Amino acid sequence: MAAASNVSETAAPDRVVVRDLHKWFGEIHAVAGVSLTVRSGEVMVIVGPSGSGKSTVLRCMNHLEVPTSGEVYIDGVHLEARTTDINRVRAEVGMVFQQFNLFPHLSVLDNIAVAQRLVRKRHREDAEERARSLLERVGIPEQAKKKPAQLSGGQQQRVAIARALAMTPKVMLFDEATSALDPEMIKEVLDVMRDLAHTGMTMVVVTHEMAFAKQVGSHVVFMDEGMVVEEGAADQVFDDPQHERTRAFLAKIL
Amino acid sequence: MTIPGAPEIDRPELERAGIEVPGLSRRLVDAPWWFFALVGILIFLGYLVFFDPKYAGAKDAVVQGIPVTIRSTILAFALALVLGLFTGLGRLSRNVVVRNLATLYVEFVRGVPILVLIFVVALWIVPEVSDALGAANRISQEWRAIIALTIIYGAYIAEVFRAGVESVPVGQMEAARSLGMKHRTAMRVIVLPQAVRNVLPALGNDFIAMLKDSSLLSVLGVREITQMGRLYANSSFQFRETFLAMTFLYLFFTLILSLVVQWYGRRLQRV
Numbered sequence: 001m002a003a004a005s006n007v008s009e010t011a012a013p014d015r016v017v018v019r020d021l022h023k024w025f026g027e028i029h030a031v032a033g034v035s036l037t038v039r040s041g042e043v044m045v046i047v048g049p050s051g052s053g054k055s056t057v058l059r060c061m062n063h064l065e066v067p068t069s070g071e072v073y074i075d076g077v078h079l080e081a082r083t084t085d086i087n088r089v090r091a092e093v094g095m096v097f098q099q100f101n102l103f104p105h106l107s108v109l110d111n112i113a114v115a116q117r118l119v120r121k122r123h124r125e126d127a128e129e130r131a132r133s134l135l136e137r138v139g140i141p142e143q144a145k146k147k148p149a150q151l152s153g154g155q156q157q158r159v160a161i162a163r164a165l166a167m168t169p170k171v172m173l174f175d176e177a178t179s180a181l182d183p184e185m186i187k188e189v190l191d192v193m194r195d196l197a198h199t200g201m202t203m204v205v206v207t208h209e210m211a212f213a214k215q216v217g218s219h220v221v222f223m224d225e226g227m228v229v230e231e232g233a234a235d236q237v238f239d240d241p242q243h244e245r246t247r248a249f250l251a252k253i254l
Numbered sequence: 255m256t257i258p259g260a261p262e263i264d265r266p267e268l269e270r271a272g273i274e275v276p277g278l279s280r281r282l283v284d285a286p287w288w289f290f291a292l293v294g295i296l297i298f299l300g301y302l303v304f305f306d307p308k309y310a311g312a313k314d315a316v317v318q319g320i321p322v323t324i325r326s327t328i329l330a331f332a333l334a335l336v337l338g339l340f341t342g343l344g345r346l347s348r349n350v351v352v353r354n355l356a357t358l359y360v361e362f363v364r365g366v367p368i369l370v371l372i373f374v375v376a377l378w379i380v381p382e383v384s385d386a387l388g389a390a391n392r393i394s395q396e397w398r399a400i401i402a403l404t405i406i407y408g409a410y411i412a413e414v415f416r417a418g419v420e421s422v423p424v425g426q427m428e429a430a431r432s433l434g435m436k437h438r439t440a441m442r443v444i445v446l447p448q449a450v451r452n453v454l455p456a457l458g459n460d461f462i463a464m465l466k467d468s469s470l471l472s473v474l475g476v477r478e479i480t481q482m483g484r485l486y487a488n489s490s491f492q493f494r495e496t497f498l499a500m501t502f503l504y505l506f507f508t509l510i511l512s513l514v515v516q517w518y519g520r521r522l523q524r525v
Contacts, residue, residue, distance in 0.1 A: 064428055091434030101429035105447050114443065115433035160429075167433060 012039040014073075015171050015202045016061055021070035023056050023226075030056045031067075032226035038171070038219075043203045045217035045234070047210070049249060053226040054206045058173050061204060062093040075170065091119050094164030094172040098179050100156045102148035102163070108135070109144040112163045120167065127166075134162035138192050154185030158192055165196075172196065174205040210253055214238050222246045296509060299502040312495035315486035316503060319479035326396060326478065327465045330403035334464075335457070337404060338411025343441070345416050356412065363409035369470050375402035376474050399471040407464055414456045418449035451522065458515035462508050469504070479503055 016038035023031040031053040038044045046054040059065035060072050063079045063086050072079045074089050103111050112131035116122045122130070135141045138158040140151075148156055157177060164172060174193065178186045190212050197203055197216045207213060213220055213234065220237040222230045222245075230237060230246045241247045276284070303309045344356030363371065376398035384393050393401075422445050430440035472481035479500060487496040 062432055064432060087431075087434045087436055089434075090432055093432070095429075095432035097425060097429060099423075099425055101423075101425035103426065103429070103444055103448075105451065115430075115435060118439055118443065119434040163433070 012041055013075075014038070015040050015042075015075060016204065017071075017073040018057065018061070019071045019073075021057060021060060021072065022068045023053070023060065023065060024068045030226055031060070033070075034223070034226070034228055036221065036228070036231075038202060038204055040170075040202050041200045042218045043197045043205065043216055044219045044221060045213040046204065046206045046221045046223060047208070047213055047249075048223035048229075052223040054221075054223045055175050057223070058175050058204060058206050061171075061173055062090050062095055064095070087119070091115075091167050092170045094167060094169035096157070096160050096164055096172070096174045096177045098176040100148070100153070100160045100180070102156055102160055104148055106147075107144065108140075108146055108148060108151070108159050111148065111159060112166045115163070116166050130166055131162070134165055135159070137165075137195075138162050139188070152185060153181045154188045157181065157185075157189045161189075161192055161196070171202045171204065174203065174207065176206055176208065178207065178209060208253070210238070210250075222249065224249070292505075292509065296502070296505055299498060300506070303499045303502050309495045309499060311490060312483070312486060312492050312499040316479055316483045316496065316499045319477060319482035320503070322396065322476060323465070323468050323478040326400050326403065326471065326476065327461070327468050330400045330407065330468075331461050331464055333400070333404040334407035334411050337408030339415050341408060341412035342415030342419065345412060346419055360409045360412050363406055368406055368467055369473065371406050372399070372402045372470055372473065375405050395474055396476050399468075399474050399476045402474075403464060403468065403471070406467075407460065411457065411460055414453050414460065415449065417456075418453035419445060421452045422448045454522070455515050455519040458511070458518065462511045462515070465507055465511070466504060 014037050016036070018034055018036040021031050021034045022029070030051075034053070034057050036044070036057070046057065048054050056065055060067050060079075061074070063072070067080060074093060077084055077089055079086065079089060102108075103114070106114060109128060109131050112134060113124070113127035116127035116130060117124060120127075132141065132144060135144055138161055140155050140158055143151055143155060143159070148159065151159065161172075161177075177193070178189050181189060186209070190209060193203075193205070194212070194216050205213070205217070215234075217234040220231065220234045221228055222237060222241075222243075224245050230241060230243045237246065238250065241250060303313050341356045341359060344352045345360065347353045347356070366374070376395075380393060380398045380401055419441075426444055426448065427437075427440055430444040431437070435443070468478055469480035471478055472484060475481060483496045483500045487493045490496075
């Protein structure tokens, strides 16, 4: 089923398509019918109160969470289909976690090189060279030999971004990437994310950083109680929200 | 007086820095007196066994058992590590059959005394299986003993490995999978190295327990420390001398090994 390959009005192809997604955790209806489309080069920002299901939607986009019903397509590949090799899809979808989830037993360089070697089958020298240039790009080339625990939170998260980028993904997913950071370290991570957006990377960002969402987001989605309440261009959603719940949320957070 | 092992403390220096230094009486109360006593007992026993002529016969007999005790413990432990690793992973498997088989084995072994299991494995299962394979009675008594210990400790070690894997945060597996690694690759390269590191002290303790439990192999007539001691005591009637010599050897080995495990455990905590 190549559902996402329909030619749309814009030239940019659909990178991520979510169709009528539902997720139940026991008795809790965490995601209650979400449909989204992320076009190539777009930065979609998902905002909303905690427990609104935004992280769950994001985690369904690389099958870390299995939808109860509904479909997710990455570049037209149906993630829930039996014939889909999920590992091949995941190699194309970078993910950055709230808690960094760096591999503590590996050096910073190996954190970035390990999946390149084992999944992309790159040679050690190629993988390490790429890892070094990515460390350069996120601004911490001098930390290559250290273990993750020796780095600050902000540095660790930048390594995590480099680790995901090393796979040359087509989409990057950010799951509250700055929520576990001390205030003074949030900026350095957001700066890296902003630079990445400027290179034309397709991104889906779940965040509480409204200033970032407004500046960088090309498309903003407001979720509440497992549903999309409102979506549209960043200026429109932030400056002229149409729904009462969006207004209430923005009033509380801004 | 200074307590051996306690670091040198420059008391006035620390007090000026506002750091509270435990007083002498506190340090005396907290000192591991039991350990000093244990070392004292060990030295006393060692002196008796090695220098008192009355103990010479018992000592010579018991010492002959050392190679078999050490060999069978090391071999059985190495095999049990492999069996335990696969069983532990099997208990965490998503495959219903594998998971239940692994759990059945572990719970079965945990429900039966070691001594009974040694009889069952060495004198019933191994002969049955080797008969069926056409190798009747070609397996030595020592190998039967090693197989028995392997099967028993494989189940205990499986639980250690399972706990080790469960001690690694879920986010590690998720991060590895999100990079496109297969479950198997993520387990081998990301989760297991961390799990093994976490359980090394527990595995060390199992090794010590196995060394002690190897004395039960004497019921099979395997010529390890306890068996050599029993044979000597029964023929010479020097029960006290023999039992003290045996006690000394086991205590000597386990004390040294547990110091190594403790030292390693502390090193792990520091890093």
